[in-house]
Amino acid sequence: MIKTTPFFVCLLFVLCGKQVDSKTSVHIVYLGERQHEDPQLVTDSHHDMLARVVGSKKVASKLMVYSYKHGFSGFAAKLTESQAQRLAEHPGVIRLIPNSIHKLQTTRSWDYLDHSYHTPNILLDKSNKGDGVIIGVIDTGIWPESMAFNDEGIGPVPSRWKGGCESGEQFNATAHCNRKVIGARWFVDGLLAEYGQPLNISANKEYLSPRDAHGHGTHTSSTAAGSYVRNISYKGLGLGTVRGGAPSARLAIYKVCWFVLGGQCTSADILKAFDEAIHDGVDVLSLSIGSGIPLFSDVDERDGIATGSFHAVAKGITVVCAAANDGPSSQTVQNTAPWILTVGASTMDRAFPTPVTLGNNKTILGEAMYAGKEIGFTGLIYPESKGLDPTSAGVCQELSLNRSLVAGKVVLCFTSVARRTAISNATSVVRAAGGVGLIVAKNPSDDLAPCSNDFPCVEVDYEVGTQILFYIRSTRSPVVKLSPSKTQVGKLVSAKVAHFSSRGPSSIAPAILKPDIAAPGVNILAATSPLAPLADGGFVMFSGTSMATPHVSGIVALLKALHPDWSPATIKSALVTTALRNDDYGFPIFAEGSSRKLADPFDFGGGIVNPNGAADPGLVYDMGVADYVHYLCAMGYTNTSISQLTGQSMACPSIQPSILDVNLPSITIPSLRNSTTLTRTVTNVGPVNSTYIAVIEPPVGTIMSVRPNVLAFDAQTKTITFTVTVFSTHQINAGYHFGSLTWTNGVHTVRSPISVRIQFVESYADGN
Numbered sequence: 075m076i077k078t079t080p081f082f083v084c085l086l087f088v089l090c091g092k093q094v095d096s097k098t099s100v101h102i103v104y105l106g107e108r109q110h111e112d113p114q115l116v117t118d119s120h121h122d123m124l125a126r127v128v129g130s131k132k133v134a135s136k137l138m139v140y141s142y143k144h145g146f147s148g149f150a151a152k153l154t155e156s157q158a159q160r161l162a163e164h165p166g167v168i169r170l171i172p173n174s175i176h177k178l179q180t181t182r183s184w185d186y187l188d189h190s191y192h193t194p195n196i197l198l199d200k201s202n203k204g205d206g207v208i209i210g211v212i213d214t215g216i217w218p219e220s221m222a223f224n225d226e227g228i229g230p231v232p233s234r235w236k237g238g239c240e241s242g243e244q245f246n247a248t249a250h251c252n253r254k255v256i257g258a259r260w261f262v263d264g265l266l267a268e269y270g271q272p273l274n275i276s277a278n279k280e281y282l283s284p285r286d287a288h289g290h291g292t293h294t295s296s297t298a299a300g301s302y303v304r305n306i307s308y309k310g311l312g313l314g315t316v317r318g319g320a321p322s323a324r325l326a327i328y329k330v331c332w333f334v335l336g337g338q339c340t341s342a343d344i345l346k347a348f349d350e351a352i353h354d355g356v357d358v359l360s361l362s363i364g365s366g367i368p369l370f371s372d373v374d375e376r377d378g379i380a381t382g383s384f385h386a387v388a389k390g391i392t393v394v395c396a397a398a399n400d401g402p403s404s405q406t407v408q409n410t411a412p413w414i415l416t417v418g419a420s421t422m423d424r425a426f427p428t429p430v431t432l433g434n435n436k437t438i439l440g441e442a443m444y445a446g447k448e449i450g451f452t453g454l455i456y457p458e459s460k461g462l463d464p465t466s467a468g469v470c471q472e473l474s475l476n477r478s479l480v481a482g483k484v485v486l487c488f489t490s491v492a493r494r495t496a497i498s499n500a501t502s503v504v505r506a507a508g509g510v511g512l513i514v515a516k517n518p519s520d521d522l523a524p525c526s527n528d529f530p531c532v533e534v535d536y537e538v539g540t541q542i543l544f545y546i547r548s549t550r551s552p553v554v555k556l557s558p559s560k561t562q563v564g565k566l567v568s569a570k571v572a573h574f575s576s577r578g579p580s581s582i583a584p585a586i587l588k589p590d591i592a593a594p595g596v597n598i599l600a601a602t603s604p605l606a607p608l609a610d611g612g613f614v615m616f617s618g619t620s621m622a623t624p625h626v627s628g629i630v631a632l633l634k635a636l637h638p639d640w641s642p643a644t645i646k647s648a649l650v651t652t653a654l655r656n657d658d659y660g661f662p663i664f665a666e667g668s669s670r671k672l673a674d675p676f677d678f679g680g681g682i683v684n685p686n687g688a689a690d691p692g693l694v695y696d697m698g699v700a701d702y703v704h705y706l707c708a709m710g711y712t713n714t715s716i717s718q719l720t721g722q723s724m725a726c727p728s729i730q731p732s733i734l735d736v737n738l739p740s741i742t743i744p745s746l747r748n749s750t751t752l753t754r755t756v757t758n759v760g761p762v763n764s765t766y767i768a769v770i771e772p773p774v775g776t777i778m779s780v781r782p783n784v785l786a787f788d789a790q791t792k793t794i795t796f797t798v799t800v801f802s803t804h805q806i807n808a809g810y811h812f813g814s815l816t817w818t819n820g821v822h823t824v825r826s827p828i829s830v831r832i833q834f835v836e837s838y839a840d841g842n
């Protein structure tokens with residue numbers, strides 16, 4: 075992520091005149107757990123502490139950006155470097171860190187269509203559509219007039235709700251909050267303090283209120299919990315009913331990301347949103363935001379999300395975050411703390427088959443999003459390029475066309491460049507030369523999303539492209555007919571992990587499998603701000619792990635409604651151990667990337683989210699704060715930094731615990747030598763009397779054993795601990811290989827993905 079150089083503003087003449095280093099920037103002063111129950115006392119103590127450094131309480135209150143007083147204690151303030159230094163030396167201050175910038179996780183928009191969002195009805199009905207559950211969305215705000223937020227048929231605001239709805243620019247709390255959108259607030263002080271005040275709102279079409287100019291937050295909110303909206307299509311395609319994952323859940327909107335600078339958000343604002351959301355009483359928090367690589371450590375508040383989510387999860391709130399869009403390279407996954415539920419994106423292939431009929435009457439299906447009229451048989455040309463093999467780079471990109479040859483015709487070109495600009499360039503060239511259509515042959519794993527819907531631009535793979543080319547070369551006057559795209563409804567055709575979805579292993583802790591799960595995140599049709607580019611009737615298609623995240627947030631809301639006592643770790647375990655690794659026809663799911671391969675746990679964690687399975691997982695791998703502390707100790711964080719994060723005095727055992735023993739619903743061994751043994755504990759959440767047996771599928775190059783390999787649960791025995799021993803059968807360094815451990819009682823299958831890398835590290839000392 076690129077951090078734009080902030081420009082600093084001097085608000086206080088007193089300070090500006092006196093200080094040599096008059097530039098201020100926002101610092102977060104983190105104080106760990108609260109010292110007082112009363113939030114006012116907490117805030118007072120913050121002002122006292124700041125006043126001691128800046129001279130007076132009056133000045134302090136002007137410099138104070140936020141006081142964090144509910145979920146944890148700390149504050150954000152505008153400080154000069156020398157003030158920051160003095161504050162850092164204050165005995166009460168645990169850590170003082172600069173504000174940092176986060177980004178939204180949408181890369182592409184409009185592509186093909188997926189409106190047929192598949193939350194199957196069993197969970198939806200059993201959970202009463204998530205009624206009463208409150209999903210907090212930390213994003214760019216909301217467009218409240220969208221039909222997706224109508225509260226028809228929705229009951230009263232839950233009485234436990236303590237949050238608020240705040241009026242602001244173009245946002246009237248009385249008129250715009252309702253029984254669906256029960257809270258709406260905005261947090262901009264961290265951004266303003268960094269980037270200057272007043273923000274040039276008019277230039278950026280932004281509102282100082284919960285109103286969403288960008289469209290991203292409206293999209294994610296409506297995907298998580300939008301109400302039913304019937305008869306919606308995107309430019310004529312994919313007509314149907316649009317709804318969120320939990321259509322009766324309530325939404326609490328925390329706007330922290332701003333259209334300025336392309337939709338950025340600061341950690342000071344994000345931490346404030348967490349602080350308030352924990353206080354307000356949300357059940358789920360959905361964040362389609364990431365910090366970029368390199369990652370901050372789990373105990374570094376610059377991350378904002380790791381720290382805020384720790385406090386939320388400790389209070390039973392599930393925090394769902396985007397894995398980021400830096401795939402398909404490995405080690406690009408973000409939001410990797412084990413208490414976070416990290417979501418990758420999957421795609422639905424060929425949702426818009428588009429018939430291409432050649433003059434020999436052969437019809438081939440390409441992919442497009444063309445909603446215009448059929449183009450009857452017309453000339454088809456391939457601009458032969460000098461000496462270039464059709465599948466080599468450059469043909470689409472270097473297209474230059476002679477108008478007299480192209481007018482009224484369809485053009486075929488080949489590309490090996492996986493960039494949208496290459497294709498949009500070719501489209502403009504063909505249109506400018508009077509052409510009527512474009513057929514692009516491309517690597518099947520590239521996700522190009524090339525054309526606008528009013529110009530036929532059909533994608534085919536190299537194999538089909540070559541067939542078309544041979545047809546052109548076989549005849550004196552080749553012709554083609556292009557038909558409008560069809561919408562394939564209700565049929566899941568071979569989902570894949572999306573090209574852009576960030577991949578594991580985690581660059582902080584490779585033993586903690588990330589992402590946890592994948593969900594649809596390509597061509598997601600949902601509500602948006604009418605100001606957003608490409609919006610059609612207040613709806614738009616976006617792609618990104620940003621879009622996958624609220625799918626899971628909605629499903630988590632349904633699970634919470636059905637099982638109010640489930641912890642965040644139980645919910646995660648239920649999702650991971652029941653996720654799908656095969657499509658509807660039993661074929662394994664692939665991952666897009668530089669080469670197409672079967673998806674592995676670093677692509678999609680347990681697999682693609684399976685809501686009905688997660689409702690009844692049988693066994694779960696539960697965790698609580700003690701388990702997260704075990705993780706932090708295993709990571710080697712100091713007693714002090716762990717105590718600061720948790721807010722309680724914590725001491726790690728003198729012998730560092732093994733990270734392999736963190737009670738995850740997955741097993742990842744990044745560096746296996748001869749053998750290793752690890753433990754897990756399962757809790758029965760299915761029928762009281764149940765007996766499970768272990769089914770092991772060891773990764774290549776390993777032998778695995780599980781002890782005991784039969785688990786008998788009854789009214790007394792609810793949890794059982796078992797050990798897994800993994801031996802390497804080869805003493806050579808290898809990449810990761812994958813397998814699984816599945817507990818089954820004949821009804822439930824509780825599957826943990828296993829990833830093992832055999833690594834015999836040579837000691838440099840040995841050579842001496």
Ligand SMILES: *[C@@H]1O[C@H](CO)[C@@H](O)[C@H](O)[C@H]1NC(C)=O
Pocket residue numbers: 246247248249
């Ligand atoms: C806000 O909306 C309410 C209800 O529609 C209306 O009575 C009130 O006048 C509005 N306030 C403003 C400032 O527009």
Ligand SMILES: *[C@@H]1O[C@H](CO)[C@@H](O)[C@H](O)[C@H]1NC(C)=O
Pocket residue numbers: 274276277
């Ligand atoms: C705000 O942006 C507009 C449009 O870009 C520009 O004309 C104006 O000068 C800007 N105002 C300030 C105070 O920067």
Ligand SMILES: *[C@@H]1O[C@H](CO)[C@@H](O)[C@H](O)[C@H]1NC(C)=O
Pocket residue numbers: 305
């Ligand atoms: C659906 O919308 C289309 C276009 O907006 C309209 O022509 C049609 O009558 C609508 N159908 C129903 C059932 O409302």
Ligand SMILES: *[C@@H]1O[C@H](CO)[C@@H](O)[C@H](O)[C@H]1NC(C)=O
Pocket residue numbers: 433434435
């Ligand atoms: C293609 O089909 C049409 C109508 O079915 C027919 O008239 C025509 O002769 C066919 N052309 C070829 C090349 O088979």
Ligand SMILES: *[C@@H]1O[C@H](CO)[C@@H](O)[C@H](O)[C@H]1NC(C)=O
Pocket residue numbers: 476477478479
């Ligand atoms: C375009 O094609 C026509 C017809 O083949 C030809 O006469 C003309 O010279 C070509 N123009 C260019 C710029 O190549």
Ligand SMILES: *[C@@H]1O[C@H](CO)[C@@H](O)[C@H](O)[C@H]1NC(C)=O
Pocket residue numbers: 495496498499502503
């Ligand atoms: C083609 O793309 C490049 C950037 O990738 C751009 O500079 C150029 O103007 C584009 N050409 C056309 C004709 O769109």
Ligand SMILES: *[C@@H]1O[C@H](CO)[C@@H](O)[C@H](O)[C@H]1NC(C)=O
Pocket residue numbers: 710711712713725726727728729
């Ligand atoms: C944490 O405290 C315990 C108990 O005092 C001690 O044994 C351990 O070494 C400490 N760990 C670190 C990393 O300082």
Ligand SMILES: *[C@@H]1O[C@H](CO)[C@@H](O)[C@H](O)[C@H]1NC(C)=O
Pocket residue numbers: 747748
């Ligand atoms: C690993 O196995 C090799 C060969 O069996 C043996 O020489 C070595 O001592 C073993 N290492 C450990 C740490 O057990």
Ligand SMILES: *[C@@H]1O[C@H](CO)[C@@H](O)[C@H](O)[C@H]1NC(C)=O
Pocket residue numbers: 762763788789
């Ligand atoms: C579980 O098994 C015990 C012993 O066989 C039996 O008494 C009890 O009724 C069973 N409980 C359920 C819920 O089936």
